[in-house]
Amino acid sequence: xxxxxxxxxxxxxxxxxxxxxxxxxxxxxxxxxxxxxxxxxxxxxxxxxxxxxxxxxxxxxxxxxxxxxxxxxxxxxxxxxxxxxxxxxxxxxxxxxxxxxxxxxxxxxxxxxxxxxxxxxxxxxxxxxxxxxxxxxxxxxxxxxxxxxxxxxxxxxxxxxxxxxxxxxxxxxx
Numbered sequence: 001x002x003x004x005x006x007x008x009x010x011x012x013x014x015x016x017x018x019x020x021x022x023x024x025x026x027x028x029x030x031x032x033x034x035x036x037x038x039x040x041x042x043x044x045x046x047x048x049x050x051x052x053x054x055x056x057x058x059x060x061x062x063x064x065x066x067x068x069x070x071x072x073x074x075x076x077x078x079x080x081x082x083x084x085x086x087x088x089x090x091x092x093x094x095x096x097x098x099x100x101x102x103x104x105x106x107x108x109x110x111x112x113x114x115x116x117x118x119x120x121x122x123x124x125x126x127x128x129x130x131x132x133x134x135x136x137x138x139x140x141x142x143x144x145x146x147x148x149x150x151x152x153x154x155x156x157x158x159x160x161x162x163x164x165x166x167x168x169x170x171x172x173x174x
Contacts, residue, residue, distance in 0.1 A: 006031050037109045040150075041081030042069020043117035044158055045094050045124075047135055051155075052119060054089050055132040056147055063131065064147035067154065068092065069114060070129075082115050090133045092124040097167075101157055103150040104173040112150040116158070116167065138162070149174050 001024045004011055009028035016023055016032050024033040044067055045052035053065050068089040072081040079096040086092040097116040104111055126133050138159050146152045150172070157170040 001033060001035070004029060004031060004033070035109070037104075037111050039072045039078065039081075040069050040110055040112040041072050041078050041114075042067050042085055042112070043082040043094060043096060043115045044100065044154065045086055045090065045092050045117045045119045047119040047122065050135040050137055051141075051158075052086075052090055052092060052124060052133065052135050053141075054127075054130040056129065057131045058129050061147035063145075065142050065145050066147040066151050067114065069112065069151075078113050079115065082113075082117065086117065087127075089127040089129050090124045091127050092133075093120040094118060095120055099169055100161070100167070101150070101154045101170045101172065103153060103171075105150060106173065112148075112154075114150070114154045 001011055003009065004026035007026060007029040009026055011024040011026055011033065013022045014025045015021065016025060024035070054068055055065050056062055068086040070085045072078065076084065083094055083096050086094045094117040097118060099113060100116050101114045102111065124133055141155055153172050161168055
């Protein structure tokens with residue numbers, strides 16, 4: 001960040017009084033611009049014993065497989081963001097269930113929150129950010145072509161929990 005979004009003056013990197021980290025500060029209007037992690041909301045849409053996955057039509061990781069997930073929007077709850085992403089990426093109507101993973105992606109300044117979800121029907125399809133969408137059995141997961149470590153972690157925990165007949169919350173840091 002180089003210029004103040006409020007007044008367009010140049011910003012400096014400084015540690016504001018009472019703070020302990022460098023922040024972008026505008027000396028002209030006095031605004032401190034905090035940069036905080038962004039939340040990625042997503043879900044594992046399930047129909048019977050199958051999982052709905054999407055092949056990415058966008059970068060990063062174009063052509064790789066993922067679960068429907070993306071950046072939350074202001075004004076929405078995490079569960080709502082996860083359901084919206086399922087609709088946008090897979091045209092899927094889902095009911096959001098329990099939270100399965102919280103993954104801290106330190107280098108990207110992100111927190112990924114993924115939920116278990118139930119597909120409400122089989123009326124899904126290819127959304128604008130997907131090349132392909134399909135229901136697969138966990139034994140068919142294309143492990144070598146999974147787009148992100150957070151998605152791999154989530155799928156692994158989902159399979160483990162299913163085998164044990166439990167729903168746990170898992171944390172991971174990348």
